[in-house]
Amino acid sequence: MTASCSCRKAPPYRCESPFSSRCFFGILLMALLLLLPISSDACGEPPRFETMQLRNVSKPSYNPGDRIDYECRPGYQPKHPSLPTSAVCQADNMWSFLQEACTRKQCPNLGDPANGQIRYPNGSILFGSQVHYVCNDGYFLIGSSILYCEISGSTVSWSDNPPICEKILCKPPEKILNGKYTNSHKDVFEYSEVVTYSCDASNGTDPYSLVGESKLVCIGSDKWSSDPPQCKVVKCVYPYVENGVIVSGLGSKFYYNATIVYRCNKGFKLNGSNKIVCSANSTWEPEIPTCTKESTTPSTQPPISSASVSTPPSSQPPIPSVSGYPSPSDETPPKDAESLGAGIIVAIVLGALFGVGVVVCGLCFCFCKKKKGKEGIATYSAYQDKATTPAE
Numbered sequence: 001m002t003a004s005c006s007c008r009k010a011p012p013y014r015c016e017s018p019f020s021s022r023c024f025f026g027i028l029l030m031a032l033l034l035l036l037p038i039s040s041d042a043c044g045e046p047p048r049f050e051t052m053q054l055r056n057v058s059k060p061s062y063n064p065g066d067r068i069d070y071e072c073r074p075g076y077q078p079k080h081p082s083l084p085t086s087a088v089c090q091a092d093n094m095w096s097f098l099q100e101a102c103t104r105k106q107c108p109n110l111g112d113p114a115n116g117q118i119r120y121p122n123g124s125i126l127f128g129s130q131v132h133y134v135c136n137d138g139y140f141l142i143g144s145s146i147l148y149c150e151i152s153g154s155t156v157s158w159s160d161n162p163p164i165c166e167k168i169l170c171k172p173p174e175k176i177l178n179g180k181y182t183n184s185h186k187d188v189f190e191y192s193e194v195v196t197y198s199c200d201a202s203n204g205t206d207p208y209s210l211v212g213e214s215k216l217v218c219i220g221s222d223k224w225s226s227d228p229p230q231c232k233v234v235k236c237v238y239p240y241v242e243n244g245v246i247v248s249g250l251g252s253k254f255y256y257n258a259t260i261v262y263r264c265n266k267g268f269k270l271n272g273s274n275k276i277v278c279s280a281n282s283t284w285e286p287e288i289p290t291c292t293k294e295s296t297t298p299s300t301q302p303p304i305s306s307a308s309v310s311t312p313p314s315s316q317p318p319i320p321s322v323s324g325y326p327s328p329s330d331e332t333p334p335k336d337a338e339s340l341g342a343g344i345i346v347a348i349v350l351g352a353l354f355g356v357g358v359v360v361c362g363l364c365f366c367f368c369k370k371k372k373g374k375e376g377i378a379t380y381s382a383y384q385d386k387a388t389t390p391a392e
């Protein structure tokens with residue numbers, strides 16, 4: 001039996017899936033080969049510049065030898081000496097070298113305004129710059145304080161007309177009731193000019209008080225430094241404080257801004273501020289303080305009931321109270337109550353010491369008596385032994 005040998009051919013390669021690795025790389029290679037002629041025979045997007053723009057509309061692609069022209073953007077002008085403004089697509093698919101060929105236009109020169117100054121934050125008056133206007137003291141600005149160099153048609157100009165600096169003047173301040181101010185005959189007051197208010201003489205017993213700022217200053221166009229003051233009678237009541245005294249500011253009448261300083265008597269403490277001022281509405285600010293009795297250290301002993309202490313009936317008839325004076329029952333208890341409490345404590349302590357002494361003496365007496373009894377018993381036993389022993 002002979003064995004036959006036959007050559008077996010390998011099955012042809014077949015992509016099982018279009019996303020297999022070998023098929024994927026084959027498709028990618030074919031795509032790169034198809035794109036290669038396009039990328040190798042054209043220039044990329046034309047270069048961009050800050051001061052220049054394309055004269056014509058940009059095309060999707062450019063072949064070697066194609067030429068593009070630039071022009072200055074609005075607000076810019078060609079440099080001097082002039083520079084090239086065209087670029088060519090070269091055989092190596094690169095644009096020829098081209099640099100900025102335009103520069104910013106300049107706005108018209110501006111002079112300092114009368115009674116003012118110009119400041120240049122950008123250091124120039126070229127397109128895109130700005131200028132700031134500032135007036136001297138005593139003058140105020142009319143118009144725009146900031147101007148911009150911007151495009152105006154085919155050129156550049158300032159965004160607004162230059163402002164002017166006018167002198168600051170004030171109209172006369174308001175007149176007040178029961179008062180007047182200096183230079184009231186003038187119709188116009190200049191910048192920094194001062195007027196001073198004062199009150200008229202009062203027809204009553206109490207004078208007028210000037211409430212508010214007495215001096216007003218012209219600080220702006222028809223603008224004074226504060227509102228006008230008032231002239232009116234301001235009178236506060238006598239600031240009496242029970243158990244206290246006035247240290248400073250004592251008087252018979254208390255008008256606007258009168259100041260009082262208090263101090264409480266010994267054994268009392270102050271509740272509130274020790275300094276008060278008579279305000280414009282005829283009240284004391286802050287409120288008048290009070291002086292209250294200082295609390296003593298509380299006793300550790302239980303309080304004594306009023307029922308446990310009997311008070312012998314008085315043989316004297318009750319004394320009627322007189323208006324304005326306290327009755328005996330309303331008076332503050334004398335210090336005998338405090339002495340009575342202290343005496344009770346001392347008596348308790350002495351009683352305790354006496355009891356301890358008695359106990360100690362009793363113990364000593366019992367101990368000595370017991371000791372003497374033991375000695376007597378021992379002596380009697382010795383005597384009995386000696387009596388019963390026969391004589392030799």
